[in-house]
Amino acid sequence: MTAHDDRVLDTVATGSYHAPHDVLGLHRTGEDEWIIRARRPLAATVTAKLADGGDVALSHLRSGIWEGRFTATDALPYRLATTYDDGSEHTADDPYRFLPTLGELDLHLIGEGRHEQLWHVLGAHVRVLGDTEGVAFTVWAPNAQAVRVVGDFNGWDGQGHSMRSLGSSGVWEVFAPGLGVGTAYKFEILTRGGQWILKADPMARLAEVPPATASVVTASSYGWNDQEWVANRSTSAPHAQPMSVYEVHLGSWRQGLSYRDAADQLIDYVTAQGFTHIEFMPLAEHPFGGSWGYQVSGYYAPTSRFGDPDDLRYLIDRLHQAGLGVIMDWVPGHFPKDAFALARFDGEPLYEHADPRRGEHRDWGTYIFDYGRSEVRNFLVANALYWFEEFHIDGLRVDAVASMLYLDYSREPGEWAPNIHGGRENLEAIGFLQEVNATSYRRFPGIAMIAEESTSFPGVTAPTDQGGLGFGFKWNMGWMNDSLQYIKRDPMYRAHHEGELSFSFVYAFSENYVLPISHDEVVHGKGSLFGRMPGDHWQKLANMRAYLAYMWGHPGKQLLFMGQEFGQISEWAEGRSLDWWLLDQPAHAELHAFTANLNRVYRDNAPLWQRDHDAAAFVRLAGPAFNPNVIAFARTDDAGDTVAVICNFSGVPVHGFELDLPQAGTWREVLNSDAQAFGGSGVGNLGAVQAADGGRASMVLPPLGVLWLRRDR
Structure with missing residues (x-):
């Protein structure tokens, strides 16, 4: 190893290297020659268990980085068996043997700002790669020198889960085998100023209950039953509906x-x-x-x-x-x-x-x-x-x-x-x-x-x-x-x-x-x-x-x-x-x-909502005498039905109030805010108002009251 290689290994060992997958994991060194490197600090022995049944003993290089070589025609999946001085043994998948979980198209769309389903690729997602289930972590942090995932699965020490930079996209990624729904995590980011800072995932789809602040891996298993609602919504216009x-x-x-x-x-x-x-x-x-x-x-x-x-x-x-x-x-x-x-x-x-x-x-x-x-x-x-x-x-x-x-x-x-x-x-x-x-x-x-x-x-x-x-x-x-x-x-x-x-x-x-x-x-x-x-x-x-x-x-x-x-x-x-x-x-x-x-x-009453934004469906109403406490107007729907709204904001009833309604005929009282049933004084027009030819009508306006009148066809 050269001095430069040693510095890289030391940086990889602390989870501070921007491209840990370039050093760790499985790499071809010749036509049929392969090398496996793994980070296993404090280990007594490390063995790679190959998918074909073979074992590859790894030797310690420095700073907890181990290396082993073998020959094979093709790349082989493997797991790492590690023993420690106390006699314990631990076998697990290696996060650094997996390819990136984001494709080139995803990275291109992210860079262009056009990824309309961004939540499908950034954040934390349960994935199955080959026959291994785990969580793919991805985060956008273009100014970071290094990024690590920390959580309840690694004692909040991310040195063994450093992420790789995916180039100019500013996206960082690592797949952590063996994790699943419910995992609490954060991203630990090495800034350009040399400080490690701890951040919740901007794309997290679940967080701990405040005041705790960690992000939580989640996946939906919900089955919707609102298909009829969504289908009807897609063919409707909210402007022409009651709201x-x-x-x-x-x-x-x-x-x-x-x-x-x-x-x-x-x-x-x-x-x-x-x-x-x-x-x-x-x-x-x-x-x-x-x-x-x-x-x-x-x-x-x-x-x-x-x-x-x-x-x-x-x-x-x-x-x-x-x-x-x-x-x-x-x-x-x-x-x-x-x-x-x-x-x-x-x-x-x-x-x-x-x-x-x-x-x-x-x-x-x-x-x-x-x-x-x-x-x-x-x-x-x-x-x-x-x-x-x-x-x-x-x-x-x-x-x-x-x-x-x-x-x-x-x-x-x-x-x-x-x-x-x-x-x-x-x-x-x-x-x-x-x-x-x-x-x-x-x-x-x-x-x-x-x-x-x-x-x-x-x-x-x-x-x-x-x-x-x-x-x-x-x-x-x-x-x-x-x-x-x-x-x-x-x-x-x-x-x-x-x-x-x-x-x-x-x-x-x-x-x-x-x-x-x-x-x-x-x-x-x-x-x-x-x-x-x-x-x-x-x-x-x-x-x-x-x-x-x-x-x-x-x-x-x-x-x-x-x-x-x-x-x-x-x-x-x-x-x-x-x-x-x-x-x-x-x-x-x-x-x-x-x-x-x-x-x-x-x-x-469709006149009150069907043409809410159409000036042609609205008219102010007036009469022979102006009363500044009375606001009156009428509204019409597509079928030509009309509702008149007459508001008396004075504290006294107005008897014999004359108003020019849009049309002659019988106008039914469909709403009286002064009705006794609602706590009012009961002043009204016995349920209807008659408008003569030309629309002139005489009515009683209740105190602090509003009438809605609808014309009979």
Whole structure:
């Protein structure tokens, strides 16, 4: 051995060599000549047991590296039998006799940022190579000098499981025989600065239950039973379907439920309430429960707080079989700085942008993805596809899109760098959003990509081939802020602020909107929706019913955060269950029943959802006298049926109110938020309103009440 060879052997012995398979394992040295090298520190003897029954005795070279030679026509599988000074003997497969588990096409697609099923090749996967079962570990760490796998299988000492670099791809790989599902592991990375750092697997599909942070090998054995749902979804258009979404924080809806426990309870409850979809706040793994899942450490791992990935599959499968759609919050805008996760993954900025003016959210204490790097963009695009393919979800609500679109988001002058054109738009992030939307819709027709976007950025829901971002829906934050500002006012003063309710009609069809009353509106001192309502307890409940009826009648889909359907009084806190005891109070039980009836009537009346995004299907209604406390409009479906929505936000009934309805005839009262059955005063029109020729009708408007009138054919 030369001095150079000795240095290489010493580096291999400590698991610090970038190409351990070049030294260890089986190598041809001549036409029929072979050499086996193995790392077996502290061994007394090492023997290679060949598949043909022959034995090859290995001799110690240095630093625990052993070597033996033999002749054979072809390469032979082998196992290593090792004895120790205490007389013990151990026989095992050698990780370094196996070829790479990634092919050249996979590496090419990874390098190009076009591997749409990235989770199939990176991470940890149970594989059978020949007749040997084990786990193939792969990780992208292009700045690393060396990478080792550590875990409960090697005493968290990775010197015997160093990975090979697969060249310019930046991918590292090793196959560890004998391992299987349930193995806990991490990657130990030697940085360019010479430090070893310990990292969870970015592609892990399961993690330990927090606060533990190791990744866990998993494999799915789940058999789906939602084929009919998925087939119907692929031929449907969400825009032309009813969509009333119940937003759920799984950990606090009812505390202590697992994914499987929640299935029956959520199905029974949400079905009875009449919602069409459940939207889960983020279920990807996150270290701190108080972040509600919005600081993600494991993008491919459903949080293990509630069970394993197949348990989540069971929950979604059951929801689909019950006719409920499933939307999940997705957070590609930023990630936490926890040392065990994505931050400075291989010792240098990798997933995050290297320039802190583009790579950090100071307000949130998080890093921002480098959307211009092909591998990072691939990581995120494939992650969206992963949730659609592996978990059959029906939509992703993309968090904090505004923070991604603008380079100066929450930054003072001098704290941001302009784009190549000198503008404030983040061109790389825009390109990423267009790619993830176009790819998701191409691969999974009928799903919904939903943007939480709070600015006037144009074309959020316009198709990508027309220069839009390509989302299916956008949260209408303007409507939310204006309407909440209006509804909290004392009815005495609302007449001066009619525009806070009606301005949304001006732009209601500029995007495909969802009207959200989300978790963000019931935290951080804002109190509950019920708590914002003015007046005494009865008036608060009447305002709640009126506001929800106006919201459900307004163009756009609806989203309501859990607890508001029965008038939760206290502000939401993730550390405790909802105040279910309120349902023992008759007044709140009546509001609960009203929400269920609201959803039922909404679903039964296509004018309220079929043409949500068509301005031609909407008209403001007026009469001979203007009342600034009354907001009235009508909506029409494809069959020509019409529903009129008349809202009286004053605290007194209005008798003899004249309104010009779209057509003459009998207009049935399909909803009255002031009905006695729901705790109201019972003011109404005996179930119907007659409109004369020209559509003029006289009616009674209940106080703090909303009427839905449907014209008889």
